Amino acid sequence: MESLTTAGRGGRRAIPSRRAMERWVMPALGIATLFGGWALLSGLGLVSPAFLPGPLTVLRSMAEHTREPYAGSVLQLHLLASLEKFLISFSIAVLLGVPLGLFMGRFRALDWAVAPVFEAFRFIPPIAWVPFAIFWFGTGFLSPTLVIFAGAFAPCVLNAYRGAKQIDRALIEAGQMLGAGRWATLTEILLPASLAHIVAGIRVGAGFGWQSLIGAELIVGSTGLGYMIVQGGSNLEPAIVISGMITIGLIGAGIDYGMRALQRRVQRKWAR
Amino acid sequence: MARLPLVGRAVPGAMALLDRSAAVTRLPPAAVPPAPASRRRPSLRWLVSGASVAALLLAWYLATGPLELLSPMQLPSPADACDALLEIAGEGYADGTLWQHVASSTGLVLYGFAAAALTGVPLGIMMGQSRLVEAYVNPVFQIVRPIAPIAWIPLTILWFGLGTSAKVFVIWLAAFAPTVINTWTGVRNIDGTLVEAARANGAAGRLMLLDVVVPGALPAIFTGLRTSLQACWMVLVAAELVGSFVGLGHVLIIATRDLNSGMIMVAMAAVAAMGMLMSALLAQVERKAMPWKA
Numbered sequence: 346m347e348s349l350t351t352a353g354r355g356g357r358r359a360i361p362s363r364r365a366m367e368r369w370v371m372p373a374l375g376i377a378t379l380f381g382g383w384a385l386l387s388g389l390g391l392v393s394p395a396f397l398p399g400p401l402t403v404l405r406s407m408a409e410h411t412r413e414p415y416a417g418s419v420l421q422l423h424l425l426a427s428l429e430k431f432l433i434s435f436s437i438a439v440l441l442g443v444p445l446g447l448f449m450g451r452f453r454a455l456d457w458a459v460a461p462v463f464e465a466f467r468f469i470p471p472i473a474w475v476p477f478a479i480f481w482f483g484t485g486f487l488s489p490t491l492v493i494f495a496g497a498f499a500p501c502v503l504n505a506y507r508g509a510k511q512i513d514r515a516l517i518e519a520g521q522m523l524g525a526g527r528w529a530t531l532t533e534i535l536l537p538a539s540l541a542h543i544v545a546g547i548r549v550g551a552g553f554g555w556q557s558l559i560g561a562e563l564i565v566g567s568t569g570l571g572y573m574i575v576q577g578g579s580n581l582e583p584a585i586v587i588s589g590m591i592t593i594g595l596i597g598a599g600i601d602y603g604m605r606a607l608q609r610r611v612q613r614k615w616a617r
Numbered sequence: 618m619a620r621l622p623l624v625g626r627a628v629p630g631a632m633a634l635l636d637r638s639a640a641v642t643r644l645p646p647a648a649v650p651p652a653p654a655s656r657r658r659p660s661l662r663w664l665v666s667g668a669s670v671a672a673l674l675l676a677w678y679l680a681t682g683p684l685e686l687l688s689p690m691q692l693p694s695p696a697d698a699c700d701a702l703l704e705i706a707g708e709g710y711a712d713g714t715l716w717q718h719v720a721s722s723t724g725l726v727l728y729g730f731a732a733a734a735l736t737g738v739p740l741g742i743m744m745g746q747s748r749l750v751e752a753y754v755n756p757v758f759q760i761v762r763p764i765a766p767i768a769w770i771p772l773t774i775l776w777f778g779l780g781t782s783a784k785v786f787v788i789w790l791a792a793f794a795p796t797v798i799n800t801w802t803g804v805r806n807i808d809g810t811l812v813e814a815a816r817a818n819g820a821a822g823r824l825m826l827l828d829v830v831v832p833g834a835l836p837a838i839f840t841g842l843r844t845s846l847q848a849c850w851m852v853l854v855a856a857e858l859v860g861s862f863v864g865l866g867h868v869l870i871i872a873t874r875d876l877n878s879g880m881i882m883v884a885m886a887a888v889a890a891m892g893m894l895m896s897a898l899l900a901q902v903e904r905k906a907m908p909w910k911a
Contacts, residue, residue: 371752379757396776457662458669468889468896470851472767473866475858476873476881480690556765560855563770564870571768575859578771586772594764601763 398584406584407591415585416576417567424592426568427558430486434493435554442501442550443543447535449502450509463502471496471557475564486568489561496557497550504546508539544611548604555597570596693879701879710880711871713863715887722857722864723891725781726849729788733845736789737796738838742830744797745804758794766791766848767855779860784853791852792845799844803837804830836910839903846899850892865891 380400386392387399394402410420418426449456471492478491512535520534536543562571570589577585674695680686681694689697705715713721744751769787777783807830815829831838857866865884872880904910 367748367752371749372756375753375756376760378753379760453662454665457665461666461670462673465889468850468892469885470847470854470888470892472851472855472858473869473885473888476869477878479873480876480878556767556851559765560767560770560851560858563767563855564858574768574771578775581775583772583775586775590764590768590772593768594761597765598763 394583395581396583398587403584403587403591407588410585410588416573420573420588420592423568423570423573423589424596426486427562427570428596430489430569431493431555431558434490434558435497435551437490438494438497438550438554439501439547442498443505443547446502446505446507446543446546447509447531447539450506450512450539451531451535456506463499467499469495471553472560472564475561478561479565484565484567486566488565489558489569492561493554493558497554500546500549500553501543502546504542504549505539508542508546509535511542512538540611541608544604544608548601548608551600551604552597555600559593690876690878693882697879698882699879701877701883705868705880705883711863711868715883718863718865718868718884719887719891722853722866722888723895725784725864726788726846726853726891726895728781728785729853730792730842730846730849732785732789733792733796733849734842737793737841737845738800741797741800741838741841742804742826742834744801745834746830751801758797762794766794766852770852770856770859773856774860779862784856784861787852787856788849791848795844795848796838796841799837799841800834803834803841806837807833832907835907839899839906843896843899846895847892850888850895854888 383397384399384401387394387397387402398406407420412419414422416423445459449459474492474495478488482488482491516538517530517534520530525533558569559571562569563575566572570593574586574589574593577583577589677692678695681689681692682696693701701710702715704710705718707714709715709717711718740754744754766787769790770783773783773786777786811833812825812829815825820829853864854866854869857864858870861867861870865888868884868887869881872878872884
């Protein structure tokens with residue numbers, strides 16, 4: 346009990362068996378509960394396979410749909426379609442959002458002008474842009490772009506803004522005194538000094554953008570993972586739905602992993 | 618005495634590493650200009666802000682009205698939006714009046730959010746207090762969490778149909794993870810010295826939990842709840858767009874089908890307004906719950 350409450354300081358009384366419990370036994374138990382529970386629920390027939398197929402069925406269906414097209418194309422192509430849409434609009438959001446945030450942090454007048462508008466739009470969930478996305482971009486490939494953009498833009502702006510705001514003014518003034526012009530101030534001082542914040546914002550934005558993309562694909566379009574799972578849902582094929590969800594999870598985790606690696610690099614490089 | 622600022626200063630770096638949503642940001646209250654100049658600045662500030670908003674509204678009016686730069690379908694004129702608002706508020710639209718849709722959507726968010734708070738905070742505290750619980754739950758979390766809550770929508774519809782329970786479930790799902798992770802981080806980051814000091818003074822069990830752990834983790838808990846609330850609205854709208862009989866998302870989808878852009882704008886504004894209102898209420902609760910921070 347005592348070591349339970351000192352948990353905040355790490356296991357000081359490092360009894361080996363306890364360590365093993367924390368390192369291996371409990372995590373293994375947790376994972377076993379997840380997959381075992383899943384397998385048991387469907388295996389023992391507690392839940393009809395029409396609602397929850399077992400893990401093996403899902404894996405088999407996943408493997409099958411790398412060869413057999415479902416909802417228009419095979420799994421990899423749905424995945425590629427989603428990734429492509431994501432990359433396009435996510436890049437646009439970063440390229441517009443980060444400079445806007447930096448400039449807002451640097452120039453007060455711009456901050457004053459943009460902040461009220463930004464605040465008003467911030468509370469609109471990205472998915473609520475779907476109708477206008479349809480009106481503006483049609484129901485084709487480009488349709489989710491606006492939604493992804495809406496998801497990724499705000500975190501990019503906000504974090505770049507915070508980054509620019511937390512910079513020591515003395516740093517900027519020193520730079521200017523040493524002869525840095527407007528451009529040099531931006532690229533040599535503002536950008537590097539707020540890079541950690543910017544990358545954090547990009548990471549949040551990537552997560553939101555990916556989520557928004559899936560949401561948009563559920564509603565509009567005819568390619569992508571979101572489209573695939575919504576089709577699987579309406580055809581009452583949970584194996585398709587779950588294999589799509591697993592793919593979405595894997596890609597989401599991959600994106601976050603990449604972003605975290607980027608963040609670590611930036612932190613290492615610019616850590617003072 | 619133990620209730621005084623025992624508050625763990627959340628380590629920002631650690632939080633960001635653990636949770637991408639923990640870093641979700643609010644615009645910090647636009648920085649007050651440095652003291653000396655502050656006599657004149659605020660009025661200038663309002664002038665600039667006001668002019669910017671006015672210019673935007675004017676551009677909207679001109680582009681959709683007199684100049685006809687945009688077709689009504691691309692962007693409704695202010696008059697269209699007003700008509701739509703009057704229509705839905707009065708006779709109703711998409712099988713209900715504005716109030717019915719707002720009440721339905723808000724109710725779902727409240728249910729899901731409350732369920733997530735009531736389950737997520739205790740789990741987060743348990744994970745923060747016990748390495749064993751953490752070791753048990755964390756891997757499951759790491760496996761399930763990358764699956765975007767929105768991606769659960771088709772499966773939950775398959776399980777629960779288009780009614781209330783499917784939506785409450787996905788909303789709960791969306792709000793659960795940020796709540797748990799922030800609570801857990803908050804408990805973990807409580808200053809160990811405080812815990813030791815409390816124990817040396819005889820605190821244990823319930824007392825330790827209520828007077829040291831919970832207050833210490835409260836700022837982080839509220840960060841989690843704020844993030845959760847936003848996630849709730851996002852998932853709600855998505856779920857209602859995919860399938861529903863009532864609610865603001867339902868209005869959006871019917872208006873899209875009818876090519877009624879004015880109504881779309883009204884529904885978007887209503888969602889934003891409710892989201893804003895609930896965030897403001899949560900901020901009030903936060904202030905009440907942590908008087909020492911004010």
